[in-house]
Amino acid sequence: METKLSLYNTLTRRKEAFEPLVEGRVGMYVCGPTVYGDPHLGHARPAVTFDLLFRYLKSLDFKVRYVRNITDVGHLEHDADEGEDKIAKKARLEQLEPMEVAHYYTERYRQAMESMNVLTPSIEPHASGHIIEQIEFVKRILDEGFAYISNGSVYFDVEKYNAKHHYGRLSGRNLDDIVLNTRELDGQSDKHHSYDFALWKKASAEHIMRWPSPWSNGFPGWHMECSAMSTKYLGEQFDIHGGGMDLMFPHHECEIAQSTAALGHDSARYWVHNNMITINGQKMGKSLGNFITLEQLFNGSHEILEQAYTPMTIRFFVLQAHYRSTLDFSNEALQAAEKGLDRLMKGIDALDKIKPAATSTANPADLEKRCAEAMADDLNSPMVISAMFDWVRTINSAVEGKESFTAEDLATLKAIFHRYAFEVLGLKSEKQAAGGRDRVTPLVEMLLEERLKARAAKDWAASDRIRDGLAAAGIRVKDRKDGTDWELE
Ligand code: ZN
Numbered sequence: 001m002e003t004k005l006s007l008y009n010t011l012t013r014r015k016e017a018f019e020p021l022v023e024g025r026v027g028m029y030v031c032g033p034t035v036y037g038d039p040h041l042g043h044a045r046p047a048v049t050f051d052l053l054f055r056y057l058k059s060l061d062f063k064v065r066y067v068r069n070i071t072d073v074g075h076l077e078h079d080a081d082e083g084e085d086k087i088a089k090k091a092r093l094e095q096l097e098p099m100e101v102a103h104y105y106t107e108r109y110r111q112a113m114e115s116m117n118v119l120t121p122s123i124e125p126h127a128s129g130h131i132i133e134q135i136e137f138v139k140r141i142l143d144e145g146f147a148y149i150s151n152g153s154v155y156f157d158v159e160k161y162n163a164k165h166h167y168g169r170l171s172g173r174n175l176d177d178i179v180l181n182t183r184e185l186d187g188q189s190d191k192h193h194s195y196d197f198a199l200w201k202k203a204s205a206e207h208i209m210r211w212p213s214p215w216s217n218g219f220p221g222w223h224m225e226c227s228a229m230s231t232k233y234l235g236e237q238f239d240i241h242g243g244g245m246d247l248m249f250p251h252h253e254c255e256i257a258q259s260t261a262a263l264g265h266d267s268a269r270y271w272v273h274n275n276m277i278t279i280n281g282q283k284m285g286k287s288l289g290n291f292i293t294l295e296q297l298f299n300g301s302h303e304i305l306e307q308a309y310t311p312m313t314i315r316f317f318v319l320q321a322h323y324r325s326t327l328d329f330s331n332e333a334l335q336a337a338e339k340g341l342d343r344l345m346k347g348i349d350a351l352d353k354i355k356p357a358a359t360s361t362a363n364p365a366d367l368e369k370r371c372a373e374a375m376a377d378d379l380n381s382p383m384v385i386s387a388m389f390d391w392v393r394t395i396n397s398a399v400e401g402k403e404s405f406t407a408e409d410l411a412t413l414k415a416i417f418h419r420y421a422f423e424v425l426g427l428k429s430e431k432q433a434a435g436g437r438d439r440v441t442p443l444v445e446m447l448l449e450e451r452l453k454a455r456a457a458k459d460w461a462a463s464d465r466i467r468d469g470l471a472a473a474g475i476r477v478k479d480r481k482d483g484t485d486w487e488l489e
Pocket of ligand 1 (some may be wrong): 031
């Protein structure tokens, strides 16, 4: 079935038919986490949104190179050009090397993503591993005349850039608004104007993360890594740049300015932004007491949580809203997502219970069409889910004998559910997600039954063989008065 993807491009503020630069291939860059703290609810939404896009593009047979960076240097407190590096601060407080902090939280992030069935990107470059590329990029901007050196730091000259290109076009601002909304410099700064931003910062004496450069021992500005690494891995022009809406200004605006200044043209063609998650209608923030880490969600340990929620429930919850809509988190909404996911998975399982009939009362092509059209329409995952729910009702009727399907239609229906629920939406049944115990239960129960029979026949050798075999597989058998129990080691 021919479906043409249309994506909402933040740069042009309209839905556009997606045409990749090179036929059959897609280059996609997404701003990843700054690794100085545990992954939290706010990380779940961009991760799941761009995983959905990645999975969907692959399902359309595109060869996708998906680059998602790890920010491990240069992200200063409050995202401004001033303040301590977030990772260095954590390292100072915990008496660790900054790279220990970055490594630990990178691993925590990866584990959380894996549990939500978020696929690993094609490349996951670290900012600290691309200092040379960033220095070279700063040099190009200086050579083009859009930056100036001041006391060992290099700043982007926003006014000069704006005279030739439009600074603020992604976020829909112009320089006059930006001037009005930024406070005046206090005379202490090396910048010419408050809206100029750092491309390279000279390190102060206490700043531990530093590298040599032609201008000073210092470190790159936060926005620089994405311009340098996207160019390195995807080329001077690439298809899609994604990230959360909160990154649109200043981060993505500055990225566009840097890349345009250095390369003379736009680099990313489609800018895709996911909307934010609110909690009971409020913005998430440490000061509001509603800052929830993913681990707390998965084990239910935060005080505002009524229960634990599985990683799949969180994924399903995110997918139930369109990525450009706000998504409000509440216990009620998550419990509804939990029920909904369970209903969907049971519906898919129920397909196996339907006995094939001579004729079909409904056409699976309807489900295929609805899912394909919804996904092609700017990744409308809620519409895909609603089409699947309609069909779950049909399946349940068929189990009760009120609808019927031929063997061929049943196979088609299974394939469609498999494609959209598992491949594209990336859902897993909780049984699959739990891995471990649930997956081996039927096998263990069967062996324990055999062992019981052996014991009844006083065949102690066979009984021990089964027990030892299970032990070798990490399954400990415990004989009790009232029967046999087992556990995974
Ligand atoms: Zn970025």
